[in-house]
Amino acid sequence: MMEHAIWTALERGCQVVVLGSAFDPKMQQHWIDIELSLRHQYHDMARLVFAYDEPLSHLIYAGSDMLLIPSTFEPCGLTQLISMRYGTVPIVRHTGGLRDTVFDVDFDGERAHSQGVETNGFAFEGNDAGGMDYALHRAIDAWYNDKGFWNGLAQTVMEQDWSWNEPALTYMALYHAAKER
Template sequence: MDVIQGGRGLHATLNSHSKKFVGILNGIDTDAWDPATDSFLKVQYNAYDFQGKAENKEALRRHLGLSFGAVRQPLERNKRPVKATNSPKFKLVGDSSSIVGCITRLVPQKGVHLIRHAIYRTLELGGQFVLLGASPVAHIQKEFEDIASHFQSNKHIRLILKYDEPLSHSVYAATDIFIIPSIFEPCGLTQMIAMRYGSIPVARKTGGLNDSVFDIDNDTIPLQFRNGFTFLNADEQGLNDALDRAINHYKNDSDGWRQLVQKVMSMDFSWDSSSLQYEELYEKSVARARAATRA
């Protein structure tokens, strides 16, 4: 997070003592969030055998009334329609359209304007979109209720504007891509759970998202850590860059996508991993205090 934006008037103090601060990522409960044992799923799966993810995708589509066929998207100007289409205004994209998911509180912190934009952009790119979440802010809740009503008869968009724990497990398991376009995010758990279930994050580079999601096209990051698609500016152009690359990668490089899914599912975002860092920090603090006393 930008220190001035998040410092709440203490940014000068934070900057001058920055070496005294240590950041430790959240950890998730890998027993509660485990696709290999999750009783909420239609089919369990794991990083070494994730065929069950495709079956969960079918199950969610059936449950929400989403189409199993190709998404039809507007034809680009000056492009001829392919023979497979029944209308010159649309072209067919792949038979297995990606599902983009989002599970969140609909509040300004979470980038609601970018979530709204992602719904329409996903449809333009030939994908499907599932949003699960509600807002405590009346005008935001109303705005998304209007969007849900607008897409009520569309077979590629579903907005479920409530809290639903069992359904959240199914959405994580069924989606191919997960968007987390937060304006600020001290750490976040959504991106970790999504990766645990093999859903590739599209995240804004802020706070803990910037410390846990690394762009697959960033050559400055070791290959083993690259696990998603990121963007910096909290605007539509920034989101488009990351989301477009994610959906195109899904559609055009199936082998590479499977390898990416297996990689993110194997990453350790467990509480055990985080707790070890707390223990190490405590031991270092005690050692420094003892050394200062002896001096």
Template sequence: MEVAGNSAVAPNIYNFHGIINGIDPDIWDPYNDKFIPVPYTSENVVEGKRAAKEALQQRLGLKRSDLPLLGVISRLTHQKGIHLIKHAIWRTLERGGQVVLLGSAPDPSIQNDFVNLANELHSIHNDHARFCLSYDEPLSHLIYAGADFILVPSIFEPCGLTQLIAMRYGSIPVVRKTGGLYDTVFDIDHDKVRAQAQGLQPNGFSFEGADAAGVDYALNRAISAWYDRGDWLNSLRKTVMDQDWSWNRPALEYLELYHAAHKSG
């Protein structure tokens, strides 16, 4: 509970309850998504994501090759860990991967900073990096489907939807251990017991520090898995797609909380 020490919360901590968000499985459904080329479920996730990656590469003018592809779909604000996003982009490129970023910044200075970075990357890594600094929902669907990994390195995050949507599309989340990201992403190397307590299997890569070393720890493991453990990674894709991140469980928790409050009131 990251807010437990807040002066408004602390005196009432025993009456404080957190419930994670859910996603709409009808909107975010790779089997019925008009914005991706091949419908897929966990049974044909490899073929579906391969087709989506090729379509994404073609649409954005990237090298059409089977390379590890990191997707970033985010508002570009300090809360979202923009310094970590920048580091992860360079690290992915160093390891031969591709990067697609979709997002914009409400702060003009941050937006301009990313415009400059985009120009630099488009110049020296033209076939490996592409920034789309605007809002584009159809493209977001294609990125979720075509990316191998989705990066969410937030400094704080009450819940977050990006990592949940990523898993719905068989993209593996790479996240910082904070707030709802910690509650929904269980590291494949370190969180087996914590995942089992929730009735789940580990489903991603995570890190703690808000620094380059932290990002590298998670991202390097993810990219190495792509290069060295392809069959295992494809199995992980099926696992995350079959996990239920809809409103089913949160809705029940809200009902239980309501009934508990009604009884105590």
């Protein structure tokens, strides 16, 4: 699905950066071949970096407008939280920690409100390219067609606090109240 998303984004005029590595040498070679094809067809519009590079990942978060996370399993999900601190809007498959922290701007208003937060990204269900395409196209359309909305969304994701500060304070207050009994 990631390969499909890369081509889809490029066809829509987006720049694409992928950072990561594959443990399987055949898979690694497959991605190297894709990068060569991308460079030939799209020149400087796409870069695939085959490495684990934490400092580079933060530069990518900071320089990106959106981040696609099509994980099939995500027990926690830190990538979207880090990206949101930089103002990068997440596009995620609704699973695990991604579902807990990303609320689709078009479909999750009620769920977000029940959690005391604002909607903050784009999401899709299932393991098919169609669902991912729908979320990806909605995000790209918003970026191209409504800069005011997009800038407000980027501001929202930066301001949301997903740290342990508030839960820790609540827990401490509960602990002290129980201790005084």
